[in-house]
Amino acid sequence: MWGTCLAVDGLFTDLARGTYELFGWIPEGAEPRGWVGNRVWLVPEDKALDAWLLGDAESPGAVTKAGSLALVGEDDYLGPPEGYWGTVRVHDEEQWLGSCREFTKILPAENPLPPLLLRGLAPSSGLREVLAKGTRKSLDLEDVVLDIRDDQGDQLADFELRAKVEAWRPSPCGTDLIDLQLARHYPLLPQHAQPLWEQWFAGPPATPAAWAGLDTRKREVWLDLVRRRTCARTRRGGGGARAPALDGAGGSAAR
Template sequence: MDFADKSRCGHDSSVHGERDHRGRERYALTDTHHGDVWGVCEALDGLFGEPRRGTYELFGWVPQDDDVRRWVGSRAWLVPDDGALEPWLLEDAESLGPLPGSDSLVLTGQDDHEGPPEGHRGPVRVHDGSRWLGSCREFARTLPSERAAPPLVLRGLAQSDRLRTALRTGTRRALDLEQAALEIRDARGEPLTDRLLWATVRDWGPSACGADLIDLELDGEFFTPVPAYAQPVWDQWLAGPPDTPGAWGGLDTRHREVWLDLVRDRACRRPHRDRPAAHAYELDGRRITDEPGLYLALGEAVNGPGGYFGGCLDALTDCLRGSFGYSAPATLLWRNAATARERLSRNLAPCGRPFDLFAEVLDVLAEGGMHITLA
């Protein structure tokens, strides 16, 4: 580990690390059990990377329409053909295309916490939440190969007395900081998001960033990096929240999902003042071409640029009950509603059952006291 890299004290190629104008540090490593702060710093390495992905080979692949290429979707569901077993989720699924010289399709992604049913290798159908992609007669699942994970390095860390004592002790037990949260602020010093990890110290030493500061290296095996493709969206939010509506409009679905995750995380860390009842909201529906776009537009209609008002039907129901800027009853003028009606009226539940997301959102809003006019 190079502890003399001065170029990383305030900025690195992975993360903006400048001290914001309020004087608050960008990153804080916090003990999730006791709430103590282990240390704060302005810059780090290793936030972005490639999370571990599993690989599925789908034998006898029969595409539904066009062949599946490249990114498939944030939620690709594999549905057992016999209906006796529950479907399972492959997150951020990506197709590598047909396997040369075979009738197989290769699909990669991050398994959900359950993964495929134990021992099941039979026929499955695959959909992305809006369309059936195809089916196969059987599949094989390959776990990712073992590889050394890059460390997470907190540069120029101002350490707490508790961390100083742990490092001075130097035993394996003392250097196991257990579960921690890497709390992240934007350039304005406002809380943005956090990343959970099991903080095991691998190395540390004096930092070139300043006297009494250290560079602290944590074991990357216990940290899930932010996918590299998400970095451009993160860079925008690390610089500060948007000040105009629709800043996400030019993004594809994959990056809109990243934007929505940050909107949700930020909202959970901010107080909200509910508007009085009978408020009139207006929703710009021109950019609602997919599910994350729907919730991003709703969030901005209620809470302004970068605002949050649900990321799924259950979350939308919770927001309508209060504490997220809204009080019932109210009115909503939904402009260009035809765009959402066209794009979101033919969706698929995890089991493959068709449903109308546009209609269900209207029902949830109405039940929450929102009187809607479609225009």
């Protein structure tokens, strides 16, 4: 273990989002408006080409007078088939939303990811040796696990990441503590998830079915958090897989 810290800055970031303009939009039901879905597929008319996924998709406005619809979301690693800008049909894993005769992608501005800042870190002796050495090779910590705990010390989630030390300095949080800055290559959690995660930082909700009043997008965040919590507690605690508990209970062994 490299150490324990009091807080992490940079856990939540605005993910890179692509914007697609769908020309000649023909709806198959209600017009998409606002948040569209957590997993929205764009399916080319050409059956030889693969569909691609748009995560956490939303439509920021109504269909224009020219008949085009904008979709904004997180592209999967594949993105649209190279050189294809023709007809696509849109599906949200429950129903077809509509189709367009052609589309274009508006590339987002490049915004570098902010570093992770571990504030109030009590470094292990091994990390102190690494920082004292200070070489490029030694500062590459390679694969590490960021273990997130709630205010009661119970495990909430863990994230595997490639960590490289960029900077460190004495921390105002206490004597012998440091603030450690790590470079990272991909985001961990979207910015819109932060309010719900902060509720869980205080501990599991005391009110049963606290998720029931959430809209669909926030329910997706809640479910992702519960899954991460269950997986992290299973990996650390052993004893077999646990069933996710939506209300935050420990979860029973899966049968």
